[in-house]
Amino acid sequence: MALKTETMVLNMGPQHPSTHGVLRLELELEGEVIVNVKPHIGYLHRCFEKHAEVMTYPQVIPYTDRMDYLASMSNNFGYVVAVEKLLGIQVPDRVQYIRVIMAELQRIASHLVALGTNGLDIGAFTPFLYLFRDREHILSLFEMTCGARLLYNYMWVGGLSHDIHPDFVRLTKEFVNYFRPTITELNNLLTFNKIFIERTANIGILPLDTAINFGATGPVLRGSGLAFDLRREDPYSIYDRFNFEIPTGKGLVGTIGDCWDRYYVRVLEMEQSLRIIEQAIDPIPEGDVQSAIPKRVKPPKGTVYSRTENPRGELGYFIISDGNVNPFRIKVRGPSFVNLELMGELCKGHLVADVIAILGSIDIVLGEVDR
């Protein structure tokens, strides 16, 4: 008679050191091996969509900051591109260049947090602090231009709230030169560390077709080997003027699409963002950044779905406007919301310690999951 064992249900979260926010994972454990994972979300639901229906178009921008609070610049960028497509207005080149530079700086800052917390979840405390020290430089760049460090409300419909600071260009160049060697330092310390490889290689393998079927996007999809990047697929703003590669997972240490690949894709992406910043920083044309800002934003009746490349994946804004000042309905497709569905799929058969590594490699922000 086989020994009857029943699975133990362990609740990981909502207060847990490594769930990247208020997420509750209901783990069904057989000893230490995971039988089933059921994520419970909604603890950070602040009803962005209900708010958006009573705000005017410019007033929604501070709310988009607070969705993915680690990449507010990209949230603003996504919303602003959507409304401009709806209004059909053309934004001066100076604004386009500044927006691209700000979005790429924000991508580096957001990846720094993602890589840092991924390493922290696996126990490497020091790289997390090195990366946060580098992130400080970017935050001070942002603070110098628009006054805020995390939630900027910087990109407005048709322009920007402030023009860039006179010595912004010099400081950004300084940052780029300062930052390149620190990436190699991170690689020495963490990326190629045998224990880190042991903990992340061949863990949470995401085959390409399940990734597409689950709608995964961003570094999670690119980690599985598909070079799908919206800046190249469906170029918005002026991304088609810059040449940069799209890093994908190559299975250097394990199979393609495991945690290590998703981690390493983010490291390579930071370098690509540096390249874009270098190409974009010099040719910033002169001009007034607030020239194309309409006095009253009243888009015509219609719908628009615009998607931009947020550091975590495809951030889509589906805006329905019925012609008056506040939007009729805004639906936000948060990349973390969609990527989090993979947890149930990826964690089967792994150990409790791997759930943390997988969650770290998917890199979700609960503000965006719960909206």
Add this chain to the structure above:
Amino acid sequence: MYQFLFNITGNEIIAGLITACIPLVFILIFVLFAVWFERKVSAHMQDRLGPMRVGWHGVLQTVADFVKMLQKEDIIATEADRKLFSIAPVLVFAGSFAAYAAIPFSSKLLGSEVEVGIFYVIAISSLVVAGILMAGWSSNNKYSLLGAMRSAAQIVSYEIPTALVVLSMVMLTGTLSLDKMSQMQTAHFWDWNIFGGPTFGFAKFLLIPFMFVGFLIVYISTLAEVNRTPFDIPEAESELVAGYFTEYVGMKWAMFMLSEYANMFSVSAIITILFFGGYQSPVGYLGNTLGAPALIPFEQGIWFIAKGIFFVFVQMWLRWTLPRLRVDQLMTVCWKYLIPYAFINLIIIGIITLL
């Protein structure tokens, strides 16, 4: 030491008590220093400043923490198993404190010159496992239970490589007593066991690589025994919140910290005795040159503590560099890598000592 005190006081119990108090006082002082030292080392390694406010460069920080611990309310969870919950920290600390009985700090100051020193130390330090299991089970919390089971498996399985390497050293030096081992590695640092032991000759040079391999194995496995990174799985913050001492607070938690740091020093002490010449100074004694032999025991004590603290520093250095291993990888490292290497090392050293 015990003999010397016995002559003065004439009564065994008092003499025994006093000799026991010396290592206890040393542990308390060492732990006060080590906690501060770890916070400063980790801070400077991470481009931070660490505690700066309490005293010069935060020197009194640990004293402040200790006072805070004292006045913390001692909470025991309602469903917790009361008796086990309170005994566990005492048992864990007893396990690590008892190891100090056989550690020779200097030729004069050594606990009890017990003949089977190294054997005793290995046996007593596995008492800690029982304490950890009690702590994990009695705090009635799923996370602590998981943490305790993991640490039991870890400590028990890492006893074997330590024992194997210690066996090879005992074979080389021929004695189990720690004191004799230290005395054999006298005069110059190239007489230390890591460099092939005191007897000069062809065997010495043959031994050096295997001694180094033995040192690496025993260092890694004692790291695991003390639950330090990369093997700090029982109290892995990111998975099990704080492992077996999640539910502890105030003085009980302080006992766990005390025993962790005491264990750290006792383990590095054993490594210095086995490989780096215990309390022998690498460059000869000041006492001899100045002609005041009474000075030598103190010098030896200083050398011994300096070497111990160096190895404690290396443990801290590792903690702030490496990520954490998973439980099953921990087992593969032990059973598939450390034990085979230790066996081969044992056999080769055995052959060499026969030459």
Add this chain to the structure above:
Amino acid sequence: MKNPEEIFEILKKEFGESILAIDKDVPTEPIIAVDPMYINKVGQFLREHEELKFDSLMVLSGVDDANGTKIKDEDETEVISGGTLSVYYHLHSVYLKHKITLKVSTPRDNPKAESVESIWKTADWHEREAYDMFGIIFLNHPDLRRILMPYDWEAGYPLRKDYKNPEFYQGMKVPY
């Protein structure tokens, strides 16, 4: 690479009357209206068809069209009756690089639509969110429960235009 009109022709040829209409005049993207009970067959077809190959569902969003009649009942709260709740499907083909938007309108009193979870796995949570926010019931969905609101929130569906905040939720005052 196909534009929406061609896709509409293919669908019209394949499914005939269950593909209702395509409206192109509204700015930025044409939308194909589909019968709610056939959406899973249409979705299956769109995914399998080798010229279309819509293998990824970008977003599935519920919308309260608020086109019913507004009745003011006793304590002057607006209740919309009649009208439709619609669901928009934005599909995208990763390899053929073209996009299409489908729309499904369901009556407000019993909003039912077929679930496309079996075709695109990502629809699972999107549909649960549409149910949670609008009350649109997706037939044979694996576990249709609320996702963002607390599981036992019985004060209606928050994103509907005529939604009113309940006074108390399990003894806690709701408006702060």
Add this chain to the structure above:
Amino acid sequence: MLKEYFKNTWDGIWTVLIGMKVTFRHLFIPAVTIQYPDVKVPLPERVRNRLYVNMDDCIGCDQCSRACPVECIEIETVKSIPGEDLGITSNGKKKALWVTKFNIDIAKCCYCQLCVFPCPTECIYMTDVYEFSEYERENLIYKFATLTEADVKEKKLNYEKFAAEKEAQKAAAAKAKPETPVQTAT
């Protein structure tokens, strides 16, 4: 198989040593953190922290409270009687409204700076004060209005009296107008 076994061991030791080299080097790199209360980071001049309203420039136009997404600005104004002189704002606008109440609930404010741009006289702007925590939440409601309670009541009374007079005159004028056509009719 054996080759991979030794490769794992070698990797394990070598990568750990590289990592240790990196952290050891950082022991000698000066720390980047500062001791906050004693040393404070100089803030750039565009920083957005506490709101401040320069009341003598404020003309009570309510633009800022309309632009605020969280409605944390409450303004109440009373029209002034033609005779009164309320002074000129810095950029030469004549003030016509008594601002009796100007409250900003800084606890609700989301620091988005949307109120600063529409202000015609730039009297509302964000200073770089960021240490303004309070013990009670009520203290976070900043009252900028410069009129005392008595002034406010007096201004209201004046305005009501004036409005009543105007009402009376209009009624009288209206009465006067229908009389004249009546005469012509008879």
